[in-house]
Amino acid sequence: MDSDNAKLLAMIGMSRRAGKLVLGFDVVADTVRSGKVQSVFYASDISPxxxxxxxxxxxxxxxxxxxxxxxxxEIGHITAKRVGIFAVTDAGLRRKISELAECGGKI
Known part of the structure; x- marks a missing residue:
């Protein structure tokens, strides 16, 4: 695991411990619809x-x-829940995770 990936996973873990992480497609979708988040993150191996x-x-x-x-x-190891989709409700944490997200970029 490279340094940037370790930092990314650490930020995801910090978001989880702070209670600012929303995990799983259905819960994230509800949160997006409510307007509480503007960014959704997804794992490199989610299904098409x-x-x-x-x-x-x-x-x-x-x-x-x-x-x-x-x-x-990897996300499941950090969050104790194996998921491919997550969102962060805190703007500062969301911005930092976005900066560390190198693979794929925005769609």
């Missing part, structure tokens, strides 16, 4: 079907989807 649904949600709700250089297993 999930990615298609995420793109549709983000386009409809004017949110951005950002790929992170981490697998669902």
């Amino acid at each position: 079907k999930t990615l298609k649904e995420l793109r549709f949600l983000c386009e409809r709700e004017s949110a951005e989807a950002v790929a992170v250089n981490a697998t669902m297993d």
Whole structure:
């Protein structure tokens, strides 16, 4: 694991401990629809079907989807829940995770 990936996972873990992390597609979708988040992050190994649904949600709700250089297993190890989609409700933490997200960029 490279340094940037370790920092990314550390920021995700910090967000979880701070109670600012929303995990899983359905919960994230509800949070996006409510206007509480503007960015959704997704793991590098989510299924094509999930990615298609995420793109549709983000386009409809004017949110951005950002790929992170981490697998669902890596995110699950940090958050204690294996997920491929997550969102951060704190603007500062969200910005830092966006900066550290190198893989894929925005869709």
